[in-house]
Amino acid sequence: MKKYNFGAGPCILPREVIEKTASAILDFNGIGLSIAEISHRSKDFQPVMDEAMALVKEVLNVPEGYSVLFLGGGASLEFCMIPFNFLVKKAGYLNTGVWAKKAMKEAKLFGEVVEVASSAGENYTYLPKNFDVPTDLDYLHVTTNNTIYGTEYHKDLDVPVRLIGDMSSDIFSRPVDVSKYDCIYGGAQKNLSMAGVTFIIIKDDVLGRVQREIPTMLDYRTHIKKGSMFNTPPVVPIYTALENLRWIKANGGVEAMEKLAKERADIVYGEIDRNKLFRGTVKCEEDRSYMNICFVLNDEYAELQDEFFKFATERGMVGIKGHRDVGGFRASCYNAMTVEGCKALVETMKEFEARH
């Protein structure tokens, strides 16, 4: 049976990227060695790193003056690296979900933190808008897509301060105006690669303003200076990122990814709104994430929860259980999810409705 992977992450990757990774693990570029066993400083690996960095810049149209890094540790490590490197006195955070809150928690160790806006009071079912931003912030931190709650800022915010964006789950799914940001970062394991590498796009000239001593590995300048090779980088996850970036470019870039994301989202949200059994969990239609589509059974059908999960699983739908903080179901539709996959999910929802 064909499986459709709607998992929230680590998640679906293009089959071509998977196959190229497996092939490079057996024999990289025909050199008779595995990509897993070559030196990161070899003439075989350096072009991988160089091309991956260059493609991030090309695909996102990154302006001059920014560096791209591939580090280990995950976005959660960035939660403390951001204030270590950027928080001089006061930072603002938008509290739009669990991950935003975690990022904010780490910043509090380093200086004053202003919760500029929050949707915590309504279980993060909408995105704060029209909030006032103090102009004396070192930065405003935004989690552009909230994986757990299925909300997404589809456009870069217009605010009077510099932005730092956690784009773990929507990077490469739409064009981004990078010039608005001092830093964009995220775990790779949604739209970029397998788990194990973190991408960082960082404005070079904003570093060095903090006075505190920063451990070498937590100082972005270390990694910029060494081209992400201060220590051994996660070689294979970076290779997979390269193949995925090639795939994105070959398939029309982020403009095409955005178009496809909208098409998929229209198909699935359309069915959620039409189907008598289900409803979406996000309050405002404009806040609905294209990446993580959250829905629950209407109250009168609530007892069908387990039955639908089983029904969908039997039809090849993988990873559609909602996060425990929201309940219900979540169909994550990252770049590699096909329209066919979304139609198969809709078919499943229709069939299930017909039985009840």
Next chain:
Amino acid sequence: MKKYNFGAGPCILPREVIEKTASAILDFNGIGLSIAEISHRSKDFQPVMDEAMALVKEVLNVPEGYSVLFLGGGASLEFCMIPFNFLVKKAGYLNTGVWAKKAMKEAKLFGEVVEVASSAGENYTYLPKNFDVPTDLDYLHVTTNNTIYGTEYHKDLDVPVRLIGDMSSDIFSRPVDVSKYDCIYGGAQKNLSMAGVTFIIIKDDVLGRVQREIPTMLDYRTHIKKGSMFNTPPVVPIYTALENLRWIKANGGVEAMEKLAKERADIVYGEIDRNKLFRGTVKCEEDRSYMNICFVLNDEYAELQDEFFKFATERGMVGIKGHRDVGGFRASCYNAMTVEGCKALVETMKEFEARH
């Protein structure tokens, strides 16, 4: 031509481990999904994490009261995590090479650091012995194998304080008395896995003594509490580690690995000592590393450097260029290096000698 990978890391892995990794990337356990695209919280991945942790404990005979962690970031990140978590007032470091020095540098941000002994004055060509250890140290940090200089403590040190060991390049190559250590850590990319995961073996009850506030991701307690799943772990590198641990166990465990390491080292050092062209760089025979065998051309043959490198490369020897700090050649012989590989290197050295 068959290639023999003598690279210092990322480096040779057992072919079986490479093949199983490639196979799991195409289809993990026949579930119709890649190991690269399944959730770390899925019922498919949890057994991988559990078995990998259990095998570290089994293979190294880890006593009760220790946890095993698999994190991202590399051993270089541990250089600051160690003092963050362990340095209350004063720590001792053995300065046995570049990596030891880097570890020491980070510790200085957190408290008093005593250089208990150093071989820096003689370019790290021997290992300090018979040094006095202050008894009021929170810990003594030792780099058990110095990859760049080819020195190795073949036995765990007897000192009057608790040890912390960076075993990045000799873990799983010999039995270790874990009970002597509060923490053993290292990058995986030598004897454990591909690059992208860091192993940590840590004594649970020694944590929590420091008063400082520790960022969540840098606090070992975070990861112990969550079984290395506080955030998304590097799934594929952990899977490769599991396959490698299975391979170590199936091949006789660390006792057999040590025997094999000695056999390989005897073969290569034997030839270095016999061959008129070469000499080893490490002063004391007992300090010679089994993992990284460093040698140079004798002064009267120094001009043959490039010629030998080319000659050896043409015969399939990969990664034998010495580190720039030592020069000459380095044949790294990790667990997966075969006796056959070492004999091929010796044959190459003999042939080259015959020409000169």
